[in-house]
Amino acid sequence: MAVPRILIVGGGYVGMYTALRLQRRLRRGEAHVMVADFGSYMTYQPFLPEAAAGNIEPRHVVVPLRRILRSCEILSGTVESISLADRTARFQPHEGPAVTIGYDYVVVAPGSVSRLLPIPGLTDHGIGFKTVEEAIHLRNHVLGKLDLAASTPDERVRRRALTFVFVGGGYAGVEALGELEDMAADACRYFEGISRGDMRWILVEATDRILPEVGEDMARWTVQELRGRGIEVRTRTLLTSAENGHIVLDDGQEFDAETLVWTAGVKPNPVVAAGDLPLDEKGRVKATAYLRIKGTDFAFTAGDAAAVPDLTRPGLLCPPNAQHAVRQGRRLADNVLATIRGHTCTPYRHRDVGSVASLGLYQGVAQIYGRQMRGFPAWFMHRTYHLMRMPTFNKKSRILMDWTLGLLFPREIVSLGALQRPHQEFKVAGRS
Ligand SMILES: Cc1cc2nc3c(=O)[nH]c(=O)nc-3n(C[C@H](O)[C@H](O)[C@H](O)COP(=O)(O)OP(=O)(O)OC[C@H]3O[C@@H](n4cnc5c(N)ncnc54)[C@H](O)[C@@H]3O)c2cc1C
Numbered sequence: 001m002a003v004p005r006i007l008i009v010g011g012g013y014v015g016m017y018t019a020l021r022l023q024r025r026l027r028r029g030e031a032h033v034m035v036a037d038f039g040s041y042m043t044y045q046p047f048l049p050e051a052a053a054g055n056i057e058p059r060h061v062v063v064p065l066r067r068i069l070r071s072c073e074i075l076s077g078t079v080e081s082i083s084l085a086d087r088t089a090r091f092q093p094h095e096g097p098a099v100t101i102g103y104d105y106v107v108v109a110p111g112s113v114s115r116l117l118p119i120p121g122l123t124d125h126g127i128g129f130k131t132v133e134e135a136i137h138l139r140n141h142v143l144g145k146l147d148l149a150a151s152t153p154d155e156r157v158r159r160r161a162l163t164f165v166f167v168g169g170g171y172a173g174v175e176a177l178g179e180l181e182d183m184a185a186d187a188c189r190y191f192e193g194i195s196r197g198d199m200r201w202i203l204v205e206a207t208d209r210i211l212p213e214v215g216e217d218m219a220r221w222t223v224q225e226l227r228g229r230g231i232e233v234r235t236r237t238l239l240t241s242a243e244n245g246h247i248v249l250d251d252g253q254e255f256d257a258e259t260l261v262w263t264a265g266v267k268p269n270p271v272v273a274a275g276d277l278p279l280d281e282k283g284r285v286k287a288t289a290y291l292r293i294k295g296t297d298f299a300f301t302a303g304d305a306a307a308v309p310d311l312t313r314p315g316l317l318c319p320p321n322a323q324h325a326v327r328q329g330r331r332l333a334d335n336v337l338a339t340i341r342g343h344t345c346t347p348y349r350h351r352d353v354g355s356v357a358s359l360g361l362y363q364g365v366a367q368i369y370g371r372q373m374r375g376f377p378a379w380f381m382h383r384t385y386h387l388m389r390m391p392t393f394n395k396k397s398r399i400l401m402d403w404t405l406g407l408l409f410p411r412e413i414v415s416l417g418a419l420q421r422p423h424q425e426f427k428v429a430g431r432s
Pocket residue numbers: 009010011012013014015036037038039041042043044045046047048049077078079080109110111112129130131171172269271302303304305320321322323324325356
């Protein structure tokens with residue numbers, strides 16, 4: 001009998017934890033597991049703000065799938081479409097022709113992408129904050145702007161370089177802004193003529209509050225804390241244009257900014273719409289509490305791209321966060337195994353324990369099991385919790401080393417922006 005083939009689309013939280021569990025629990029020859037991902041690494045997203053701030057080396061927040069999934073086949077490239085009807089997926093490697101992959105079981109876990117709005121100039125001048133590449137870019141970019149501001153005699157160029165706008169007040173936006181502002185404020189002392197007060201950091205949020213993940217008290221405290229650092233927090237405000245880097249807000253404010261970070265929400269990865277997967281009104285894959293795709297017994301889904309019923313809050317769906325994604329991945333793997341072995345599947349159930357967010361070195365905010373924390377205890381909780389959760393002993397140790405070295409030595413302040421143009425010097429040499 002042919003060995004069943006399990007295709008996992010996406011090697012992020014859900015994909016990696018599902019594959020890891022299957023790898024540990026499958027008997028020899030029981031199934032062949034394939035993991036298809038753009039990058040062949042899993043990104044531990046909650047550490048992206050710290051990677052952007054230079055507290056953690058960016059390579060330490062990604063987990064190489066090929067190293068930890070030794071019994072799985074890793075496919076680097078893009079899944080373009082998934083067909084349930086004929087149990088195939090269209091896969092495009094980074095180069096060469098696309099191939100059709102047949103499977104017996106499929107796990108759809110491609111996560112989410114930034115939810116953009118049709119705002120003039122947004123795609124040209126904005127950047128998201130979901131990938132390690134974006135975190136590396138932003139660190140280099142912010143330090144590059146300090147370099148520029150310290151080197152130009154032109155007040156307009158300097159003002160524009162020192163203005164940083166973040167749109168979206170969820171934890172991704174608040175943490176990214178908090179950590180980057182903290183890093184830039186620390187770096188200022190090395191840039192002649194620039195002090196913390198010369199920079200303008202602005203958080204724009206459409207609703208009347210930031211951080212919906214923590215209670216209202218903690219959100220209010222966070223606003224005070226950010227404002228105390230000179231950061232402008234503008235709630236009930238919309239970005240209406242970013243054409244040519246000229247920011248226009250609907251409260252009448254207009255100014256130039258060379259940095260625009262868009263963290264105003266996510267939507268399911270569009271690959272789920274390319275094929276015949278059943279989707280809900282928000283484009284998420286319809287799932288049952290068993291993490292099966294509705295109407296199937298061989299297709300599974302979880303994470304940011306899936307609409308999974310939250311059994312602890314009847315009528316509601318699980319929120320798109322890592323807390324659920326990790327646990328769903330493990331439950332999903334057990335249910336795939338149960339299906340292969342003809343056993344009964346178990347529904348997914350997890351009560352949200354809360355959230356932690358860091359706002360820069362020694363500052364944080366948290367709400368865990370209904371208990372609110374702020375300042376140093378919350379920041380410490382953030383680091384401890386995520387260090388424990390970080391996959392592999394290797395990565396945990398490296399991150400711990402980064403933090404320890406950070407206590408002993410100042411942060412690096414060099415902008416390696418030229419990384420994005422590695423051929424430039426060679427080309428210039430060729431022209432001379
Ligand atoms: C900055 C930031 C901070 C966060 N902090 C927290 C936090 O503190 N706590 C918390 O609970 N959650 C946090 N989250 C949310 C959490 O990271 C996500 O909910 C979680 O990653 C979702 O897991 P997933 O497996 O669904 O998707 P991902 O982990 O995003 O994995 C999806 C994978 O699929 C791959 N992929 C996508 N499309 C394709 C395709 N077509 N072909 C091949 N591969 C594809 C991607 O490369 C990716 O590796 C944070 C998110 C961000 C961006």
